[in-house]
Amino acid sequence: MGLQRGPSKEWPIEGLIEIALPNEETARVVYESVRYEHESVPYRRSRIEFLRRENRIIIKVLARDSSALRGTLNSYLRWIKVAIDSLEV
Numbered sequence: 001m002g003l004q005r006g007p008s009k010e011w012p013i014e015g016l017i018e019i020a021l022p023n024e025e026t027a028r029v030v031y032e033s034v035r036y037e038h039e040s041v042p043y044r045r046s047r048i049e050f051l052r053r054e055n056r057i058i059i060k061v062l063a064r065d066s067s068a069l070r071g072t073l074n075s076y077l078r079w080i081k082v083a084i085d086s087l088e089v
Helices: 024-040 066-087
Strands: 013-020 046-053 056-063
Touching (some): 013 066, 024 046, 024 056, 046 066, 056 066
Antiparallel strands (some): 013 056, 046 056
């Protein structure tokens, strides 16, 4: 799923987060752990692109308002933190 480039009238707010992890294997495990949530949660006020490139996880969000952007990013960051924390156990 590729998102359109940049904000639009319908999706005026844009956010991008890249998380560098120690290595590609850690990034793969974290990405796969969060991918189920990404594919199963229906967002109506935001559009999300969730990718892994080498040792980085990339989250790009287009949102209808700043609350939707904040809520979406908070969810993804929380899921990623849980995945990373579980690797440390």
